Amino acid sequence: MFWLKFIAKFLKALRAGDTPGQVSAGFSLGFAIGLMPFFTLHGLFFWLLLLLFNVNLAAGFVGIMLTSLIAWFFDPLFHDLGFLLLVQIPALQGLWESLYNLPIAPLTKFYNTVVLGSLVSALLFLYPIYIAMKKFIVYYRNTLEPRIQKWKIVQLIKGSSLYKWIDKLQRIGEI
Amino acid sequence: MRKNALIFIIVVALFSAALYFITQNKYLERATEKSGELIFGARVEIDAMHFSLFDLQCGWDRLQIANKDKPMTNLIETGEANFKLEFTPLFWRKVIITEMRIENVQSGTARQSSGSLPRNKAAKAKKSGVFAKTQNALKEEMHALPALEFAELTRKLNIDSLIQIDKLQSVAGYSLLAQEVDSSSEFFSAKLKNQNYTERINALKKKIDALNIDKNMDILKIQKTLADLGAITKEVDKLQNDIQADKSSAQGSFKSVTEKYDNLKKQVQADISKAKNLARLKELDTRDVGLLLFGAPLIEKIENLLHYLNLARRYFPAAAILLESEKEPEPERFAGQDIYFPFHHKFPDFLIRKILLTGSTGKENSNAYNVSGKIFGLTNQPAVFGEPTKAELEIQKSAGNGYKIRSVLDHVSEIAKDSVWIDAQDFRLGSVKLKENKNLPTELVAEKGDLNFTGFLRDEQMNLNLKVHAEPVQFKYAQSDDNRISKTIREVLDGVRVVEISAQLKTENDDRVLKLSSNIDNVLSQRLKNILDKNVTKARQDVENRVQQEVAANREKADAALAGFKSKVDEEMAVLENRIKAETDKLAAKKKELEVKLAEETGKVQSAAEKEKKKLENEAKKKLDGLFNKNKKDDKKPENDG
Numbered sequence: 001m002f003w004l005k006f007i008a009k010f011l012k013a014l015r016a017g018d019t020p021g022q023v024s025a026g027f028s029l030g031f032a033i034g035l036m037p038f039f040t041l042h043g044l045f046f047w048l049l050l051l052l053f054n055v056n057l058a059a060g061f062v063g064i065m066l067t068s069l070i071a072w073f074f075d076p077l078f079h080d081l082g083f084l085l086l087v088q089i090p091a092l093q094g095l096w097e098s099l100y101n102l103p104i105a106p107l108t109k110f111y112n113t114v115v116l117g118s119l120v121s122a123l124l125f126l127y128p129i130y131i132a133m134k135k136f137i138v139y140y141r142n143t144l145e146p147r148i149q150k151w152k153i154v155q156l157i158k159g160s161s162l163y164k165w166i167d168k169l170q171r172i173g174e175i
Numbered sequence: 176m177r178k179n180a181l182i183f184i185i186v187v188a189l190f191s192a193a194l195y196f197i198t199q200n201k202y203l204e205r206a207t208e209k210s211g212e213l214i215f216g217a218r219v220e221i222d223a224m225h226f227s228l229f230d231l232q233c234g235w236d237r238l239q240i241a242n243k244d245k246p247m248t249n250l251i252e253t254g255e256a257n258f259k260l261e262f263t264p265l266f267w268r269k270v271i272i273t274e275m276r277i278e279n280v281q282s283g284t285a286r287q288s289s290g291s292l293p294r295n296k297a298a299k300a301k302k303s304g305v306f307a308k309t310q311n312a313l314k315e316e317m318h319a320l321p322a323l324e325f326a327e328l329t330r331k332l333n334i335d336s337l338i339q340i341d342k343l344q345s346v347a348g349y350s351l352l353a354q355e356v357d358s359s360s361e362f363f364s365a366k367l368k369n370q371n372y373t374e375r376i377n378a379l380k381k382k383i384d385a386l387n388i389d390k391n392m393d394i395l396k397i398q399k400t401l402a403d404l405g406a407i408t409k410e411v412d413k414l415q416n417d418i419q420a421d422k423s424s425a426q427g428s429f430k431s432v433t434e435k436y437d438n439l440k441k442q443v444q445a446d447i448s449k450a451k452n453l454a455r456l457k458e459l460d461t462r463d464v465g466l467l468l469f470g471a472p473l474i475e476k477i478e479n480l481l482h483y484l485n486l487a488r489r490y491f492p493a494a495a496i497l498l499e500s501e502k503e504p505e506p507e508r509f510a511g512q513d514i515y516f517p518f519h520h521k522f523p524d525f526l527i528r529k530i531l532l533t534g535s536t537g538k539e540n541s542n543a544y545n546v547s548g549k550i551f552g553l554t555n556q557p558a559v560f561g562e563p564t565k566a567e568l569e570i571q572k573s574a575g576n577g578y579k580i581r582s583v584l585d586h587v588s589e590i591a592k593d594s595v596w597i598d599a600q601d602f603r604l605g606s607v608k609l610k611e612n613k614n615l616p617t618e619l620v621a622e623k624g625d626l627n628f629t630g631f632l633r634d635e636q637m638n639l640n641l642k643v644h645a646e647p648v649q650f651k652y653a654q655s656d657d658n659r660i661s662k663t664i665r666e667v668l669d670g671v672r673v674v675e676i677s678a679q680l681k682t683e684n685d686d687r688v689l690k691l692s693s694n695i696d697n698v699l700s701q702r703l704k705n706i707l708d709k710n711v712t713k714a715r716q717d718v719e720n721r722v723q724q725e726v727a728a729n730r731e732k733a734d735a736a737l738a739g740f741k742s743k744v745d746e747e748m749a750v751l752e753n754r755i756k757a758e759t760d761k762l763a764a765k766k767k768e769l770e771v772k773l774a775e776e777t778g779k780v781q782s783a784a785e786k787e788k789k790k791l792e793n794e795a796k797k798k799l800d801g802l803f804n805k806n807k808k809d810d811k812k813p814e815n816d817g
Contacts, residue, residue, distance in 0.1 A: 051180040079511050086514040093516075100516040103266040114511030 009058035014140050018056045024133035026056035030063020031129050032122035035071050037115055041108040046122075059133075071118070078117030085116055200225055204235075215250065217241035218290040231260040241290020242283075249286055253534065254279030258527070269522040273529070280534025280546060306485040309637065309680070312687030313474050343449065343722060345442040349729030352435055356736035359428040360743055366421060367747060375414055376754050382407050383762050388769060394776045401769050404762065411759055418751050425744045432740075436733060443726050447719045464700045465691040469619075469676055471610040473691065477639065477680060484593065484632070523556035545571045548580075557586040576602035578626075590634045597628035604645050614661040616650035616668060637687070639680040646673040660703065667699045 013023050029050045036043050050060045086096060099105040109115045148154060157163050204224035211219030223236040234257035242250040258275035386400060386407075530550040548568030554560045563585035570578040578599045585592040604621035611617055624645035631638045650668045654661075671694075678691040 048184070051184060052177055054177055075511075082511060083514075096514075097516045101519045103263060106267055109513075111514050111516065112511045113514065117511075 007058075007062060010056075010062040013056050013058055014137060015145055016141070020134045020137035020141070022054065023056040023059045023137055024130050025053070026050065026059035027063040027133045028126050028130040029055060030060035030065075031067045032126055033060075034064040034067025035074075035122045035125075036118045037109075040115060041104070042119060074118075074121070075114055078121060079113045080117070081120060082113030082115065082117030085120065086111065086113060195228075203233075211240060212292060215240050215243065216292065217243040217246065217250070218292060231262060231265075233258055233260065239284075239286065239290075241286060243291070246289040246291035247286050249284045249290070250282065252279075252281045252284045253277050253532075264520070264522040267518075267520070267522060268524075270525050271522060272527040275527050275530045277530060277532040278534070280532050282534075306481045308635075309481055309687050310478060313477065313680075313689060343446040343725075345439050345446045346722070346725050346729055348435075348439045348442060349726065349733045352432060352439065353729070353732040353736040355435075356432050356733065356740050359425075359432060360736070360740040363421075363425045363428070363740075363744060364747075366424075370417060370421065372414070372418060372751050376751070376758065379407065379410060379414065379758055382410075383758055383765065386765050388765065388772065392772060392776070394773065394780060397769055397773045397776060401766070401773070404766050404769065408762060408766075411755065411762060415755055415759075418748070418755065422744070422748050425748070429737075429741060429744065432737060436737065439730075439733075443723070446726075447722050464696040464703075465676065465678075465693040466689075467612075467615060468609060468695065468699075469693060470691060472607050473641070473676070473678055474689075477641075477678075480595075480628075480630070480639075484595070484630070521559060521561060523554045523559040525556075526552070526554040526560055528552065547571075558588070561587060563587055563592075572602075578602075591632070592634075593630075593632040595628070595630040597626065599624075599626040602626065611653070613654055614658070614664055615652075616664075617653040618651040619645075619648060619674070620651060621645035621648040621674065635685075636682045637680065638682070639678075641676070641678040643674070643676040645675075648672060648674045663702050664699065667702055668695070671695055 010023075029046055033043060033046045033050065036046075050057070085092060096111065099110060110119070200223075203226050204221050207224065208219045208221055211221075218239075218241045220239045221235045221237070224233075225235070226233045234255065235253075236255055238251070238253045238256065239249050240251045242248050254277075256275065256277045258272045261271040261273055264271045382403075386404060388400065389396075392400070528551065530553060531548075532550070533545075533547045535545045546568055548566065550567075551565045552560060552562050553564050557563065563583050566580070566582045566584075568580040570580060572578075576599060578597055580598075581596045583592075583594045585594075601623050602625075604619075604624045607619045607621070609615065609617050609619055622645075624643060626644075627642045629640045648671060650665075650671070652661075652665070673694065675694045676691065677693070678689070680687060680689050682688075
């Protein structure tokens with residue numbers, strides 16, 4: 001129910017409410033959190049960004065949920081990327097060694113191939129995801145949403161007494 | 176910025192901190208107890224553990240570590256302890272304690288409840304090989320000393336009480352050999368019985384007797400009889416071979432037991448030496464005197480010291496056990512790989528830079544020691560820390576004696592190098608119990624003394640040196656001087672005012688050799704040697720005679736068994752061989768007779784054939800002559816007619 005509520009809120013945010021920038025920023029932060037192993041120091045940093053900044057939380061949670069479902073599939077790729085960065089590029093060895101000897105950096109477990117691979121992937125895709133999501137929301141609001149509203153199935157659902165009853169309950173809940 | 180979220184985060188953080196603050200001490204206490212139980216294999220109890228996150232201070236009011244071998248006593252009990260963790264190394268999950276103060280450290284205190292753990296919880300800890308080997312070597316060294324009951328040597332020696340004669344190799348060997356010979360003999364008899372030689376010879380005899388040679392035998396009959404004779408000969412040959420094989424087998428067995436018998440003869444001398452050793456009958460050596468007098472208490476002290484050294488080596492890597500055990504199993508899938516880079520800080524996983532301790536070895540005991548001192552660099556990774564663990568302890572006995580102990584446990588490299596120095600000056604030795612013996616003193620009373628001990632251990636090699644100087648001294652005896660030996664010993668020892676002992680326990684070619692000498696050795700050994708050596712020589716002769724006597728009794732049995740076996744083999748084989756020879760001779764005679772007969776008959780047949788041939792030739796000649804004459808007559812007739 002918790003996740004369903006966020007999905008409903010996310011669908012609502014797609015239509016109206018928060019700006020496309022807020023929704024897409026929330027979604028891209030959620031994407032980054034979902035992509036990385038759960039309990040890491042930099043993961044906590046992304047969580048703080050998501051919770052403290054005025055981005056759409058529902059979009060963030062949906063981003064986490066969707067990305068977590070598929071992240072395990074990419075773990076071998078993250079491992080390869082992490083191994084490439086940590087071992088196979090000699091120019092970076094000095095950087096990693098310095099980080100390894102810094103007080104806080106080792107707590108991020110950056111020296112783990114999957115952790116580093118997923119972090120770098122998240123950072124690389126963060127902005128493209130943000131831009132893509134923003135464009136999608138604008139397109140959805142201007143073009144897609146009016147068409148969907150005209151679909152007979154949608155009108156049938158919206159005309160049903162069950163939908164009206166749920167909608168009423170939701171309004172009471174929001175009050 | 177979302178203010179509500181900020182407040183939410185702060186509330187959650189505060190709540191977590193409060194929850195941690197309330198439960199941390201109990202949690203840490205239990206976690207530390209469990210870790211300690213894992214290391215020591217016995218119950219560990221901590222009272223009132225406290226930890227402060229703000230200044231990283233930690234400590235407890237009381238710690239009890241039960242002795243695994245004696246669950247109702249504590250191996251270590253401490254009073255209040257306080258220590259501070261270093262902040263920076265925690266970022267790398269390294270626990271470094273700058274200074275630890277432990278008060279009232281005690282050992283061997285009584286417990287109110289049993290300190291044993293359920294069986295599966297107890298850690299497997301075994302005595303280090305080097306210490307176990309050394310203890311065994313010390314025991315052997317003491318056991319190898321000459322018989323201490325000198326008085327016994329002056330009387331008739333009860334050898335059977337000193338050695339188990341029947342366990343000596345030659346004595347037992349002759350007995351076993353006799354059994355083996357009997358067994359071989361029985362086996363030989365059974366084999367002969369199974370082969371049915373007598374029956375087989377009787378059957379052959381019948382067959383041979385049945386071979387009738389008549390005067391009127393024709394050549395065909397002779398040839399048939401010869402064929403029968405050939406078949407019988409084959410049977411005889413087979414029987415002979417079987418008998419020969421059994422004879423060889425019996426001779427092989429006899430040879431084997433004879434060789435054993437010869438070896439046993441050589442063993443007797445070795446057994447006599449062994450018996451003398453078992454009876455501990457060796458001439459008194461100067462070095463034995465020191466061991467006889469002071470060996471027992473000295474070895475007891477060395478064993479105590481080895482016990483503590485063993486404990487130090489056993490529990491030295493304690494933190495390593497702890498840290499290993501706390502490692503969580505890595506997830507199998509997609510856990511990634513940790514890549515390690517050069518670590519520039521010299522932070523081992525666990526290190527106590529300095530321990531300040533005070534305590535005692537047991538309050539109840541009047542011989543209790545008060546201990547105070549410092550330990551530096553106690554770590555689970557000496558190689559990372561790069562420095563050995565050093566300890567400086569001062570032990571003050573309630574009687575006033577004080578010892579200074581210094582040790583360096585160097586486990587920085589792969590080969591452990593441990594050194595210990597103990598020094599005590601002007602200490603009151605008091606009464607020292609010596610080995611219980613009828614003739615020797617049982618107690619040494621010394622007023623003051625100096626002690627110096629150095630011990631160096633390198634992996635399994637050791638070199639321990641002890642020097643003791645005590646004066647003035649007095650020897651006390653449990654029994655009166657009722658014989659010449661005890662009188663001599665007392666005469667010598669009564670004049671001794673200073674005792675100087677020097678002992679060395681050293682590894683030589685993987686053996687532990689204990690050398691002990693004292694200033695009394697020479698004078699006492701010279702005086703005793705004259706008396707003892709005569710008695711020892713006599714006792715040695717008694718042992719030799721006793722062994723020879725026992726050997727002789729057993730050897731006679733073996734001799735009888737061997738002779739019986741030999742005569743049995745020879746007799747039974749001779750009977751069989753004679754019988755078979757008789758039959759073979761008979762068979763050969765018949766064969767010869769038949770062959771003669773055959774030759775005669777063949778000659779007869781040949782001469783008859785010759786006669787017949789001549790007769791036929793004559794007849795043919797006559798016929799040819801007749802035919803020739805008739806033709807001549809026929810040729811003459813026409814001439815007359817013409």
